[in-house]
Amino acid sequence: MPRLRLLGGIALLAVSATGCGMAAAAPDREATVPAEPTRIDFVDPATVAGLAPRTLTEGESAGRHVHISYPELPGAARLNALLRQEAERELRDFHDTTSAVDSLPRPELNVDWQLAAAGDVVGVRLRTGEYRGADWGNATRTFWYDRHTGRATGSAGLLAGTDALREVSRLVRNGLKERGPDVDRDQVSAERGKLDSMAFNADGDLVVEFDDCQIGPCSLGRLAVAVPAAKVTPLLSPTGLRAQQSVRESARQVARAAYTPKRSVPAAASGRAGTVDCAAVKCVALTFDDGPGPYTAELLDVLREAGARATFFPVGSGVAAEPELLRRMRDEGHLVGNHTWDHRDLSRLPTSKIADQLGRAGDAVAAAIGQRPTLVRAPYGEVSLDVRNVARERKLSLVGWDVDSRDRQGGDPAEIAARTVRQAHPGAIVLMHDLDRTAVDAVPGILEELQGKGYAFVTVPELYGTAGMQAGRVYTSGIGPSRKEPLT
Missing domain, CATH: 3.30.565.40 (Fervidobacterium nodosum Rt17-B1 like)
Known part of the structure; x- marks a missing residue:
């Protein structure tokens, strides 16, 4: 080539x-x-x-x-x-x-x-x-x-x-x-x-x-x-x-093969949403990007044993390859979002290609779990005005983060866990990835430490309670929506 x-x-x-x-x-x-x-x-x-x-x-x-x-x-x-x-x-x-x-x-x-x-x-x-x-x-x-x-x-x-x-x-x-x-x-x-x-x-x-x-x-x-x-x-x-x-x-x-016409699908939601009142309890939202990966099933085991929920932002091509893992996320009370089809930096794309990236990924999730995602995380956290406008048109809320575990930089799982726990606060949205062994190995320590401090692990929309989340807005923590762009 x-x-x-x-x-x-x-x-x-x-x-x-x-x-x-x-x-x-x-x-x-x-x-x-x-x-x-x-x-x-x-x-x-x-x-x-x-x-x-x-x-x-x-x-x-x-x-x-x-x-x-x-x-x-x-x-x-x-x-x-x-x-x-x-x-x-x-x-x-x-x-x-x-x-x-x-x-x-x-x-x-x-x-x-x-x-x-x-x-x-x-x-x-x-x-x-x-x-x-x-x-x-x-x-x-x-x-x-x-x-x-x-x-x-x-x-x-x-x-x-x-x-x-x-x-x-x-x-x-x-x-x-x-x-x-x-x-x-x-x-x-x-x-x-x-x-x-x-x-x-x-x-x-x-x-x-x-x-x-x-x-x-x-x-x-x-x-x-x-x-x-x-x-x-x-x-x-x-x-x-x-x-x-x-x-x-x-x-x-x-x-x-017989043609099956498309049917409307409901918006994605955690089957356990509403079981925790984040106005009365310290809540944290763990989010995992870029999967499914070779350790996603093991991560789901860890979350299930701890009674913790998370929000997953899988890449569309991975969703198409492993829909059974997405169905398990849904069945165990987690929430599945949209992380585009192939992880392009959306801020560099024209609106037609932004819409294509979000649409294809959303269709893949809907086909896998029978629910259409309402949350999107922009790859690399790069959000432009065009990205916000397309998200608004598609009734998608943009999710950032205010706690970066930095699990992609490698290191010891205990270090990743300690760094995450140190930054955690009520309403925090934590950025992690379900691709690497060290990242998944860090999760038990995060869960144990924060649950010991009285934290509950919920999906992102639960942080906002009855106020809900608005399409086209950027949310970086449970404290409230952020207008800052790009996400950092």
């Missing part, structure tokens, strides 16, 4: 990637390239038993904004290792080429994922976005794992060798002819790393994607070519043939 030229950007849908494609009045006969064939229908991760999201982040107080997410799949050790290595490489490269800063805006790295296939062959599409002081830019890579051979590979592994890769490159160049002189077709070649994001559409056509600004001006947006199945099938490797068949079969199953 070439280094991103940080100009322009594209928008992707939760279940498909569509673009302007290669629509033309008279497309080349060797490559049918209208807009629709470049659509990739992604697999619902909740249908893949044992799949778990994994995350690398650096916390709200770090000098860079970093959120990297990738899946871990059962029985796919080599793919898991490849994805982990890729995530670590992305983070290392970002550190090597940016400087941590105390002022805003901070450099930002965001990596999210989708499943391009999940049958005998698994395809994982990683999308990297970076902000280095100019504009946002995106790049994609798609990795493949063949359960028959146990081999993990990049997109070139779908093709039967170098000659096949050269032929696909030629077909793609032909498909780009109608885009005019702005597209540099000479950049399309069989050279290593040039065609690193390839997947199949529902018809078995090979969709070849390019990074922002990789082969033409950023103003062109997403560029992708669909090479027809009839042309590409003879060029596929055994892994590629199995991947193509897997995607086709998945598409047939989806087409046969």
